[in-house]
Amino acid sequence: MERYNRHIILSEIGQTGQNKLSKAKVLVVGAGGLGCPVLQYLTAAGVGTIGVMDFDIVETSNLQRQVLFGTSSLGKNKAEAAKSRLLDLNDTITINSYPEKLTFQNAIDLFNQFDIIVDGTDNFETRYLINDACVICNKPLVFGAIYKFQGQVSVFNYDNGPSFRCAFPKKPKKDAVPNCSEVGVIGVLPGIIGSMQANEVLKIILGIGHVLSGKILFYDTLKNQTTILTVKKSEAEIQKVLLNKNEFHKQQFENHCRVDEPGISIKEILNKANIQFIDVREPHELPKVEGVPVTRIPLSELENYLEKVSIDKEKAIFCQSGIRSKQAVSILKQNNIYDCCSINDGALEINRYIKELNKQAANE
Amino acid sequence: MLITIKYFGLLAEVTNCEEEIIDFSGSRISELLEELYTKYSSLKNKDFQVAQNQELAPFETAILSKEIVLLPPFSGG
Numbered sequence: 001m002e003r004y005n006r007h008i009i010l011s012e013i014g015q016t017g018q019n020k021l022s023k024a025k026v027l028v029v030g031a032g033g034l035g036c037p038v039l040q041y042l043t044a045a046g047v048g049t050i051g052v053m054d055f056d057i058v059e060t061s062n063l064q065r066q067v068l069f070g071t072s073s074l075g076k077n078k079a080e081a082a083k084s085r086l087l088d089l090n091d092t093i094t095i096n097s098y099p100e101k102l103t104f105q106n107a108i109d110l111f112n113q114f115d116i117i118v119d120g121t122d123n124f125e126t127r128y129l130i131n132d133a134c135v136i137c138n139k140p141l142v143f144g145a146i147y148k149f150q151g152q153v154s155v156f157n158y159d160n161g162p163s164f165r166c167a168f169p170k171k172p173k174k175d176a177v178p179n180c181s182e183v184g185v186i187g188v189l190p191g192i193i194g195s196m197q198a199n200e201v202l203k204i205i206l207g208i209g210h211v212l213s214g215k216i217l218f219y220d221t222l223k224n225q226t227t228i229l230t231v232k233k234s235e236a237e238i239q240k241v242l243l244n245k246n247e248f249h250k251q252q253f254e255n256h257c258r259v260d261e262p263g264i265s266i267k268e269i270l271n272k273a274n275i276q277f278i279d280v281r282e283p284h285e286l287p288k289v290e291g292v293p294v295t296r297i298p299l300s301e302l303e304n305y306l307e308k309v310s311i312d313k314e315k316a317i318f319c320q321s322g323i324r325s326k327q328a329v330s331i332l333k334q335n336n337i338y339d340c341c342s343i344n345d346g347a348l349e350i351n352r353y354i355k356e357l358n359k360q361a362a363n364e
Numbered sequence: 365m366l367i368t369i370k371y372f373g374l375l376a377e378v379t380n381c382e383e384e385i386i387d388f389s390g391s392r393i394s395e396l397l398e399e400l401y402t403k404y405s406s407l408k409n410k411d412f413q414v415a416q417n418q419e420l421a422p423f424e425t426a427i428l429s430k431e432i433v434l435l436p437p438f439s440g441g
Contacts, residue, residue, distance in 0.1 A: 030441050032441050033440075033441055034441045035441070119441075120441050121441050122439060122440055122441035123439055124437070124439045127439060144441070145437065145438035145439055145440060145441060146438055146440040146441065147373045147374065147438040147439075147440050148373075150372065150373055150438070151438070152437070152438050167413065167420060167437075168411070168413060168437040170411060172411040172436075172437065172439075173411075185440060190441070216420075218372060218435065227418075227433070228418065229415045229418055229419060229420055229433070229435070230418060230419040230420065231420050232419075232420065300378075300406060300409075301406050303409060304405045304406050304408075304409070
């Protein structure tokens with residue numbers, strides 16, 4: 001076949017290897033920064049059946065790195081938009097799109113329909129779910145994850161090797177590690193890490209080379225540095241998952257939105273007396289709020305500096321957009337510090353409002 | 365003993381350095397971590413693993429290498 005000629009003339013692949021690719025079924029969870037390059041290369045390589053799952057829609061800020069999408073995809077579901085681009089790349093394969101969230105309820109049935117699962121998601125909750133479902137279904141998991149300028153790649157549950165929990169047994173607390181939308185990411189990084197994931201998928205299908213199982217690869221784009229660390233299998237971690245097998249589908253995601261913590265507006269808070277304003281943004285974030293005394297404790301450090309939080313004043317917490325301030329309120333409550341509220345307005349709006357008030361006062 | 369400690373991902377932001385050399389007299393990884401927690405209080409709240417000799421090692425392991433890596437899991441995609 002002309003299309004796969006450059007594969008077929010490789011002695012390591014040949015027609016036999018290409019036939020293996022066309023019979024393979026791979027599910028890619030997440031069609032974002034990592035999912036796009038994975039999908040692109042698996043489709044081009046002629047992997048016979050590809051599943052693409054994503055509930056999200058394409059936004060302008062995705063286009064800096066999610067290379068399957070263009071301006072014509074904006075507002076469309078990512079799984080659907082990816083499918084239509086991929087079918088243009090290769091219409092000889094089957095592509096199934098799943099424009100929905102992966103859940104504890106749908107994971108097992110879905111994973112059972114594929115040979116290999118690729119993790120291109122962006123949060124720990126889903127990553128641990130994927131790992132556990134792969135352990136239960138006994139499917140290899142090709143893992144990739146990124147942070148700013150650095151990435152991680154590994155293959156878990158492959159050929160009796162370790163699982164993700166063997167490397168990282170403890171699921172980090174939610175919000176412990178910020179995601180790309182909060183801290184940024186260099187666009188080419190998911191391209192590199194996703195391509196490495198696609199490479200591992202092809203090696204597994206073809207049975208060539210050394211699969212990155214029992215190892216975790218770190219890549220630093222700024223230093224061009226690769227570090228490969230060995231991960232030992234922990235039978236206990238794997239058994240924990242298997243013992244809970246029958247309970248798996250009954251689990252639910254932890255509540256992402258803390259809807260029980262309604263915020264307050266800057267206008268309301270300024271009508272009150274005896275208030276401590278707390279800025280939970282990182283030190284470099286601008287603008288600084290001026291016109292009221294502000295205590296600065298970044299959210300990441302909050303639990304270490306609880307002594308800075310006033311006991312006798314009402315605490316009004318703010319950040320850039322009203323999201324971290326809500327998290328701060330729940331952290332304080334967990335530490336038995338009450339009488340706190342989150343300001344819905346971000347620092348910019350707070351400054352604007354205070355300036356406006358001062359202007360009015362000067363005019364009176 | 366002088367030990368080089370490397371910090372990956374956001375740990376480098378907590379410590380404000382990607383690598384440093386410290387003079388350490390203890391014997392176990394856990395003791396080294398206690399020292400680092402004193403130096404960087406917010407490191408204690410972070411999730412990470414420790415590797416020596418290119419291998420992930422439990423915290424109770426004796427330190428056998430002059431280079432220790434602290435690595436967090438990444439979640440971004």
